[in-house]
Amino acid sequence: MKTLIVIPARIGSTRFPAKPLHQIAGHSLVSRVADVAARVAAARSDTSYVIATDVNAIMDHAAEIGAPAVMTDPDLPSGTDRALAAARAQGEAPDFILNLQGDAPFTPPAYLSALIEAAATTTADVVTPVVQLDWAALDTIRDQKTREPFSGTSCIRRSDGMALWFSKQIIPAIRKEEKLRASEPLSPVFRHIGLYGFRMAALERFASLPVGHYEELEGLEQLRFLENGMSIMTVAVEPGANAMWGIDTPEDARFAEGLIAESGDPMEAPR
Known part of the structure; x- marks a missing residue:
């Protein structure tokens, strides 16, 4: 089952402008989420990932951190629509698409693996x-x-x-x-x-x-x-070991830095 993990990373946010590029304990928010996806993709030969954005600044940042990225229409109404656009932009359409929210850096990689495994049996x-x-x-x-x-x-x-x-x-x-x-x-x-896996036909x-x-x-x-x-x-x-789910405001980002200082940085965990 060919699986694609899509990380929607939209630049516009009324509560937190340029949120995906915000630095949290030395790493951008989007790079932290990409690290989660990369860990899952590295462990599964049928799985890849991509950042789906709407601005060149994030495309350039993705290139800097070595993460695949695709440009999508800034007028798309939701992250789910952006995930579909990213899936359609692939050379070969995936069978299964995981929509990993771009503001959820503490998502356990095991959650993504659990959804991939469940999709193979349901x-x-x-x-x-x-x-x-x-x-x-x-x-x-x-x-x-x-x-x-x-x-x-x-x-x-x-x-x-x-x-x-x-x-x-x-x-x-x-x-x-x-x-x-x-x-x-x-x-x-x-x-x-808030993590979803979709059949391609269901997403369409x-x-x-x-x-x-x-x-x-x-x-x-x-x-x-x-x-x-x-x-x-x-x-x-x-x-999860860390109960915090999403980063919605600058205050959330500061709280996340405190959690990392107390509990360790998930990006430094062994792969």
């Missing part, structure tokens, strides 16, 4: 990782949502892993929670990790469909698949 249109929350993690997310109600996404899934729904609300609601806390170490809530169909009603209400692209009868397989993964 006919689902999309595969994506989830983490089952323990009660302490659930309490933390509930507290966070009192300040940032649209932070974090939860998922309801069938016993076979197929997704039923995603929401910015914490789902499911839990009756008799105290009894469940006393008997189970893990809550019934799965947190969605996604791009041809209008924005869905619930997609627009929740601000979640993956709901477009579910609203149109397409299937999403969720893959349960272990929580």
Whole structure:
């Protein structure tokens, strides 16, 4: 199965201008994400990666760090559309495309490998990782949502892993929670990790469909698949060593530098 990891790296950001080029502990944000993809590609003969950008500055930076890159239309509406454009620009179309967000430098390479392996055994249109929350993690997310109600996404899934729904609300609601806390170490809530793997045909169909009603209400692209009868397989993964997911603001970047200082730099880990 020919797999392409695409790293969308758009220069425009109202909250964090030129974010992909921002230096975090001596390395640009996009180079840190590219390092994650490169580690996965080096371990798999059928996997490659590319940075998909919309400006020459990032193309030039990619050349400096030795990362493959492709120019895409700056007017594309989403990272998913940019991933499709990058896939279409390849000499040979991939079978499977992983959309690795360009602001997620702490993504464990094992998450990408888990999606690639799952795609080889399922006919689902999309595969994506989830983490089952323990009660302490659930309490933390509930507290966070009192300040940032649209932070974090939860998922309801069938016993076979197929997704039923995603929401910015914490789902499911839990009756008799105290009894469940006393008997189970893990809550019934799965947190969605924003990493997607697509069949090429599914990605092309996604791009041809209008924005869905619930997609627009929740601000979640993956709901477009579910609203149109397409299937999403969720893959349960272990929580990462670093709980931080994305870099959205300069404050996030400073916090990330603190985490690297405390816990070590993932770019310096053995390959």
